[in-house]
Amino acid sequence: MLELCLLARSHLRGFRRALLGGQSIGLRFQEFLFCDEVTDTLNQGAQRSWRIEDQLQLLVESVKDYAIFMLDPEGNVATWNQGAELIKGYKADEVRGRHFSIFYTPEEMEEGKPAQELRIAATEGRFEAEGWRVRKDGTRFWANVIITAIRNEQGRLCGYGKVTRDLTERKWAMGSTFEKLFRVNPYPIMLSTLEDGRYLEVNESFCKLTRYSAKELIGQRSNDLGIWVEPDMRTRVVSELSAGHPVRELETTLRTKSGQMRTVQLSADLIEFAGNRCLFATLMDITESRRLEAAVEELSTPVLQAQEGLLVVPLIGLVDARRAAQLRTQLLNDIRAQRAKAVVIDLTGVPKIDPETADGLLRTVEAVRLLGAFVILAGISLGIADTLVGIGAELLTIKTTADLQSGLEEAKALMDQANN
Numbered sequence: 001m002l003e004l005c006l007l008a009r010s011h012l013r014g015f016r017r018a019l020l021g022g023q024s025i026g027l028r029f030q031e032f033l034f035c036d037e038v039t040d041t042l043n044q045g046a047q048r049s050w051r052i053e054d055q056l057q058l059l060v061e062s063v064k065d066y067a068i069f070m071l072d073p074e075g076n077v078a079t080w081n082q083g084a085e086l087i088k089g090y091k092a093d094e095v096r097g098r099h100f101s102i103f104y105t106p107e108e109m110e111e112g113k114p115a116q117e118l119r120i121a122a123t124e125g126r127f128e129a130e131g132w133r134v135r136k137d138g139t140r141f142w143a144n145v146i147i148t149a150i151r152n153e154q155g156r157l158c159g160y161g162k163v164t165r166d167l168t169e170r171k172w173a174m175g176s177t178f179e180k181l182f183r184v185n186p187y188p189i190m191l192s193t194l195e196d197g198r199y200l201e202v203n204e205s206f207c208k209l210t211r212y213s214a215k216e217l218i219g220q221r222s223n224d225l226g227i228w229v230e231p232d233m234r235t236r237v238v239s240e241l242s243a244g245h246p247v248r249e250l251e252t253t254l255r256t257k258s259g260q261m262r263t264v265q266l267s268a269d270l271i272e273f274a275g276n277r278c279l280f281a282t283l284m285d286i287t288e289s290r291r292l293e294a295a296v297e298e299l300s301t302p303v304l305q306a307q308e309g310l311l312v313v314p315l316i317g318l319v320d321a322r323r324a325a326q327l328r329t330q331l332l333n334d335i336r337a338q339r340a341k342a343v344v345i346d347l348t349g350v351p352k353i354d355p356e357t358a359d360g361l362l363r364t365v366e367a368v369r370l371l372g373a374f375v376i377l378a379g380i381s382l383g384i385a386d387t388l389v390g391i392g393a394e395l396l397t398i399k400t401t402a403d404l405q406s407g408l409e410e411a412k413a414l415m416d417q418a419n420n
Contacts, residue, residue: 063081063082063083064082064083064086065083065165066081066083066087066163066164066165067081067083067084067086067087067088067162067163067164067165068081068083068084068161068162068163069081069084069161069162070150070159070160070161070162071100071118071147071159071160071161071162072159073157073158073159073160074099075099075100075101075114075115075118075160076097076098076099076100077095077096077097077098077099077100078096078159079096080092080095080096084164087135087141087164087165087166088103088133088135088136088164089135089136089137090136094136099114100114100162101114101115102134103133103134103164104133104134105132105133105134105140108131108132117129117145117147118147118160120147121147121148121149121160122149122157122160125148125149126146126147126148126149127145127146127147127148128144128145128146128147129144129145130142130143130144130145130167131143131145132198132219133145133164139215139216139218139219139220140218140219140220141166141168141219142166142167142168142219143164143165143166143167144164144165144167145162145163145164146162146163146164147160147161147162148160148161148162148163168218168219182201182203183203183204185203185205185282186205187205187282187283187284188202188203188205188206188208188209188210188264188282188283188284188285189202189203189205189206189280189281189282189283190202190203190206190217190280190281190283191273191278191279191280191281192222192278192279192281193276193277193278193279194238194241194242194270194276194277194278194279195238195277196221197221197222197223197234197279198219198220198221198222199217199218199219199220199221199222200218200273200276200278201218202214202217202218206283209254209256209262209264209283209285210227210254210256210257211256211257211258211260212225212256212257216257222234226255227254227255228252228254228255229252229253229254229255229261230252230253233250233252237250237266237268237279237281238279241268241269241270241279242270244270246267246268246269246270247266247267247268247269248267249265249266249267249284250265250266250267250268251263251264251265251266251286252264252266254283261287262285262287263285263286263287263290264283264284264285264286264287265283265284265286266281266282266283267281267282267283268280268281268282269281302314303330303331303334305338305340306344306408306411307412309338309339309340309341309342309415310340310341310342310343310344310408310411310412310415311331311334311335311338311340311342311343311344312343312344312346312404312408313327313331313343313344313345313346314346314348314349314404315327315345315346315347315349315350316349316350317349317350318350319350319353319357319361320354320357321354321356321357321360323357324353324357324360324361324364325360327364328360328363328364328367331343331364331368332367332368332371335368335371335373336371340373341372341373341374341415341418342373342374342375342376342411342412342414342415343368343373343374343375343376343411344376344378344404344407344408344411345361345364345365345375345376345377345378346378346379346404346407347377347378347379347380347381347384348378348379348403348404349379350381350384351381351383352381352383352384352387353383353384353387354387355387355390355391358384358387358388358390358391358393359391362388362391362393365377365398374399374411374414374415374418375398375399376399376400376401376407376410376411376414377398377399377400377401377407378400378401378402378403378404378406378407379401379402379403379404379407380400399414
């Protein structure tokens with residue numbers, strides 16, 4: 001009986017250290033539970049010791065803001081309180097006997113953090129840290145963790161007392177004015193750690209864009225969720241920010257929870273938040289705008305049939321590399337569908353093109369020839385001619401005319417020669 005009393009006293013002392021392991025986590029218990037009088041009373045009889053221990057057990061089980069539980073020497077869960085169930089999501093019968101490493105992130109489990117923390121607690125008597133922990137449903141929360149080694153009077157390790165508090169809201173709490181602007185902003189906004197892209201805060205607009213709830217996002221890494229269609233794009237953003245260069249209106253593609261692709265413009269800055277280097281980004285969903293532009297471009301590069309076997313492409317306005325590629329695809333499809341023998345590309349309405357677009361135009365000419373059709377470039381301006389010469393185009397191999405009418409006449413003549 002005396003041994004049992006001594007063990008109970010050791011557990012009480014262990015819990016005292018675990019629960020009062022530092023005023024930093026804010027637990028306040030009535031001193032009568034831990035005063036020397038209680039310790040002396042334990043030596044007076046088992047009945048009194050059990051009454052005091054029962055009081056402690058009731059107190060621990062009723063605490064809801066802290067997860068307070070015991071581990072055996074191997075790290076398996078031995079006891080469980082209401083706070084642990086609320087914070088971690090497990091019921092007592094689901095978690096008793098399981099190793100406490102289930103509360104850690106996969107990355108920390110690979111690094112052997114759970115075992116390392118127990119070793120420190122066993123060696124130094126106590127371990128305290130803050131970091132990400134994982135709930136039963138897989139979501140993460142920022143936790144303050146204290147592990148205290150519990151030993152009997154002979155110094156034998158009986159287990160560990162563990163106290164965990166969810167500090168997510170306090171750690172990432174924003175100033176009231178900033179938070180209000182963050183929440184009500186109509187544009188999607190997110191805050192993440194710079195190094196690993198773990199979401200710290202998102203607003204409602206960001207959730208609508210990605211189709212994830214805030215609970216599903218916070219604590220998770222963007223790359224793990226597959227939100228960046230091109231992960232290298234995030235690497236590029238981080239590199240720019242780390243070099244001191246803010247990112248403005250970078251066009252990229254994000255993947256929603258349902259797998260849908262959304263084109264966005266991203267502006268990002270590097271900020272210090274709660275002692276961490278963070279990526280603060282505002283996004284603009286331009287998916288529909290880009291679709292509309294594509295439709296307008298398609299209408300602005302019509303492929304017309306002048307007569308059977310003869311197609312005309314009247315280009316007007318700015319022609320960039322993207323539009324040139326679109327033209328090539330549309331033109332080749334129409335040549336194949338209509339079995340065209342000649343194509344006149346009218347450049348009269350195009351004042352100039354850049355070298356990349358000029359190269360794309362030459363590729364279009366070569367592709368049309370490979371399909372067995374003649375190609376004539378009509379209405380080439382001095383600016384376009386200069387660009388073509390500048391990229392080394394062999395103009396002697398390309399049929400050109402001064403205007404569209406001359407181009408049509410030349411095309412008809414070529415078709416007649418081919419038929420004869």
